[in-house]
Amino acid sequence: MKQYIFSRLGVFSLLSLILGSMILAGCGSSSGTGSSASTNCNGLAPHPKKAHYRIGFSQEVDNAPWRIAETTSVQEAASAAGDTVIYTDAQNSDSKQVSDIQSIIAQHPDVLLISPLTEDGEVSAIQQAHANCIPVILLDRDADHAKVTPGKDYVTFIGSDFVKEGQRVADWMFQATHGNAKIIELQGTTGASAAVNRTQGFNNEIASHPGMKIIASQDANFDRATALKVMQTLLQSHPDVTTVCAENDEMALGAIDALKAAGKTPGKDVLVSSIDGENGALQAIMAGEEGIVIQCNPRLGPAAFQAINDYANGKTLPTWIVSQDNQYTTANAAQAYKAGDGF
Numbered sequence: 001m002k003q004y005i006f007s008r009l010g011v012f013s014l015l016s017l018i019l020g021s022m023i024l025a026g027c028g029s030s031s032g033t034g035s036s037a038s039t040n041c042n043g044l045a046p047h048p049k050k051a052h053y054r055i056g057f058s059q060e061v062d063n064a065p066w067r068i069a070e071t072t073s074v075q076e077a078a079s080a081a082g083d084t085v086i087y088t089d090a091q092n093s094d095s096k097q098v099s100d101i102q103s104i105i106a107q108h109p110d111v112l113l114i115s116p117l118t119e120d121g122e123v124s125a126i127q128q129a130h131a132n133c134i135p136v137i138l139l140d141r142d143a144d145h146a147k148v149t150p151g152k153d154y155v156t157f158i159g160s161d162f163v164k165e166g167q168r169v170a171d172w173m174f175q176a177t178h179g180n181a182k183i184i185e186l187q188g189t190t191g192a193s194a195a196v197n198r199t200q201g202f203n204n205e206i207a208s209h210p211g212m213k214i215i216a217s218q219d220a221n222f223d224r225a226t227a228l229k230v231m232q233t234l235l236q237s238h239p240d241v242t243t244v245c246a247e248n249d250e251m252a253l254g255a256i257d258a259l260k261a262a263g264k265t266p267g268k269d270v271l272v273s274s275i276d277g278e279n280g281a282l283q284a285i286m287a288g289e290e291g292i293v294i295q296c297n298p299r300l301g302p303a304a305f306q307a308i309n310d311y312a313n314g315k316t317l318p319t320w321i322v323s324q325d326n327q328y329t330t331a332n333a334a335q336a337y338k339a340g341d342g343f
């Protein structure tokens, strides 16, 4: 009887060991499963190691220096690895991006890179890729963690700390204005993780300084022409503005044009700040028209392909691979421009 119980226990623990390791291989941690392809994608999709991969890349829009630099970086890293890229441009539309991703899924890529337009807009497509056992890496913008989870539904998010970027702009502004400012905030695309988190970082920091007031805040879609129009309208109702916080360089350049058209001197009458580090913004600093640019690195190709290889090699990836970002002021903008840091 004693022996019988023991042998039953033995079989039971053996079974639970096997089951446990199967579950571990299938879910939870962001590690690849080497060459053993699995049809169980309750956990992360497997990514068998191969000499060359077919990589899907769904870009949300390709209309400005930051996006072009990102796309170029991915394409260069792919050709350096001898990999091919199935590329789509969603032209700033959530619904187009969802159908773009569906068409890439139908072509069964080894890995799918997505730069999602908004946090919620592409969630269903990320889930679809996962259901089809295609590993997804989010590049540059993240998705809503209440709906999809890195390390579970997708492998990882590679990109900057947007909250910190907003905080850094606010800290500079506090110093530059001695804590007294009437601020116009030009926000990025509503619902985009870069906009949501930059706003959160900036606004929280500003809230602790009573002399610093956000007098107007509006979505200008990360776009120069939109920012020009928005700023022209806002200047009519808020001619007393002293500083502009633009959530990307393109909008700062639009705001600078609007300020000039209104007879104001950017950099003197109104301080301007932004995030990215494109050549146009570095030149604006050199011309004294912008005070600070917090860098947001668009050259994410090398990090993406490193992650693709590490995952195939079975390494455990962090759920967020954070880009390290510089900052530019009159102290270093000319040097950075010459060195080719801009894009």
Ligand code: GYE
Residues within 6 Å of the ligand: 066, 067, 140, 141, 194, 222, 247, 248, 249, 250, 275, 276, 296
């Ligand atoms: O700042 C902006 C682009 O998502 C980090 O999107 C990116 C932002 C970047 O349109 O220029």
